[in-house]
Amino acid sequence: MKFFDVFLKQFRLQWRQYLVASLASYGSLCTGMSMGWTSPVLPQLRGPNSPLPEQPTLQQESWIGSLLVLGGLIGPFITVPLSKHVGRRWLIMGSNVPLLLGWLLAGVTTNLPTLYVARLAWGCATAMQFATVPIYIGEIAEDKIRGALSAFFLLFINIGFLLAYAIGPFTSYWGLTACGGIISLLYLPFSWYLPETPFFLVFKGRLEEASSVLQQLRGKTKDEVQPELDSLQAMIAREYEEEPKISDLWASRGSVKALGICVFLAMLLQLSGIDVLLFYMEELLAKVGTKISPSDGTIIMGVVQVATSCVTPMVVDRLGRKLLMWTTSLGLTIFLTLIGVYALLDNYYKYDVTSVTFLPLLCLIVYMILFTLGVGPVPWILVAEMFPLKTKCLASGICSFMCWLAGFIWTRFFRDVAASYGIYTAFWILAVCCGIGFIFSVALLPETKGKTFDEIQDLLNNRTKQGNPGA
Template sequence: MIDNLKLRWRQYLAASLASYGSLCTGMSMGWTSPVLPQLRGPNSPLLKEPTLQEESWIGSLLVLGGLFGPLITVPLSKYIGRRWLIIGSNIPLLLGWLLAGVASNLETLYAARLFWGCATGMQFATIPIYIGEIAEDKIRGSLSALFLLFINVGFLLAYAIGPFTSYWGLTAAGGILSLFYVPFTWFIPESPFFLVLKGRSEEASEVLQKLRGTSKEAVLPELEGLQAMVAREFKEEPCIKDLWATKGNVKALGICVFLAMLLQLSGIDVLLFYMEELLVKVGSTMSASMGTIIMGVVQVVTSCVTPLVVDRLGRKLLMWTTSLGLTIFLTLIGVYALLDSYYKIDVTSVTFIPLLCLIIYMILFTLGVGPVPWILVAEMFPPKTKCLASGICSFMCWLAGFIWTRFFRDVAASYGIYTAFWILAVCCGIGFVFSATLLPETKGKTFDEIQDMLNKRESRQEVKPVDV
């Protein structure tokens, strides 16, 4: 019992310290919700009020910046390791807060958002892999869910601080919190897998002993397993062709790319970036700032539950049930907005519906559609292709997010906010069908067992390349 407590405590601490940066990027992502109304007010740092198009660029450029993250992490990951990439992601993060703090024109704000996006993209492409490599199979899902928990804490901080302080107060708070990122991440160990890959097996053994809270002899079987995996998988340098070298790799890439894009096409960034504005548009009578704080609290509380259920209920069940729920409640919001804004029907007796639906949306997203794609990215690929595959999934996720955050407000302005919500509902409906029919279950399986499942009856020694 004591050994189990040590194991869990040490691994949860390492995963939490690595995920702290996502709290800072969560603040930068939620920053737009309280800040955009301030940019239109008398205390704006800008010399003139931004237009609707310019505000859309402020929101969407962070997601565009996320495209650069994988382009940085994938080439460097095999040379400097996960730990230094996690530490290094704080450089564009701090630059973003600095630029936002001194901004007096849109160009500087645009640059700040791009830097924040780059940091976020680096973290999304690196931290889930790092956590997957330091965790034991039984708690891998729980540890991976911490990444989303810290992001949601960051959103809550932005929502809670923003309405009660100035533009500069919120920006300074984000910058100060980001300053702690380097000292916190300095104490995380390097991934044992990376150390074995670089021939530093003695260091890998020491790291495993610390993470598992046990002796050198006790971690020897795990170390030997890593050494055998590296010897088997890395006979040659990884290359892009490895992604379709087996049927399992092709299947894993298709699943993870689709789910990573679904994460964005469910509308999460739109809702989080423009939360205050959307609560006003869909007709909620509660003040926008109070509504966003409630939403942030719901996210954080649900994120605390996610690690407890993701390894109990499994990835597949969480994905299809939550995507089905998102479909239903996004449709309801669209119907409410149609009746209120288009048909001008008196809905004062049910004004609680938009906020209630958005709260349930956040609960469902945080339980399934949000964390599961990144857990699967860390689980479904063999070590040789994991970094490259993670970079591709992250890139596609941010590409989908940029397109949708950039044009969501245009769709809402041209065709009604209800149409925009129905488009989100259709995307989630497609995700439900996909998850219920094509998504395999990886709960509790080792990496080798997952590969055997993806490749069906093919053994690892007899896997044949796919004709392309």
């Protein structure tokens, strides 16, 4: 109870930052719906009420699922060049364009090419938000709650998945698509009322606006926020003494280390199989042999995701990034291996597994809990924390690009691997990837919990000793 009392007391003092982080993260709810849309929709595309003239093939369904991730590769090419010119707020607002275009095309489609373009548009919107919203939240948040607020992004994504899972089985293709479009329309006014980040305003020399935004976010007077404003000015003057260039990403040992860590963890996020599970949840629950209704199973999974996401903001700054990463990646390795063993015994050897039919769903539930606590949010928190100001957007774009590239390859070919070598082999490949992530987290990941940017840079450059990650 003491822990929750402290959290509530902290929330009362900093509710403005929680509100702004929530408004910024609402777009991830909309993109979460577009990502989870395939799970209930793919069975409907095979039915008599499909908008398509004929039933899609296995390969076409794989393209429907994976093209959203391919569209994600477009996002960094939009966010990186524009970030220092238009600011984070306008990029977040701009993500509404491909987001709403995707829902419109999905709603009027009568053929596969239109549906493909809709998925690409959703992917572009999702990648724009992945590359921008965590940075936005990192720049409006105080250091001590930065991790908690950054975890909101994943929380809203999971709420979007739950909505797709809960609405989809009980309505038609058009009903689910219309719901997604209406919910996404609400993001227009929400994003309009977002303030620009104090960092960008100082960077552009708009000091009075930066002071005003800080006063609103911190609930303090102009004099009380002046030290933070002065610190921002000093940091920007130091970091932007020269024009940023791509070679800055490997200009120091710390920069190279930060980029390597964040690129690897961003790719691990996808190679752990999260998009595969979320896009094809109903299909996978049927394939691994669980006896529960696939639609009921996906709803259970969505509820677990959201419930765990509510806990993540309260633990990510308490337990630390390193501890969360190595424990959750180890857990994912174990439970993905167990699902593969179950599928091997049930599908290949035809053993009687009726006494443990609950095991696949239980393992997937634990998988979702562990992913949502660590492997999912931590990479994006680290992207917002580890990079110097002048290279942060570029590094975020690179990490986002590599994340989506890994996701596209895996979502496109997962079903082919499962069809050719068995679903158990596909799960074991995921387990191996998570095992590599566990080793990486233990051996190479530094702890950034509660540290200022300068302290994190000292840590990456080995100028200070790393403290206890669990402290």
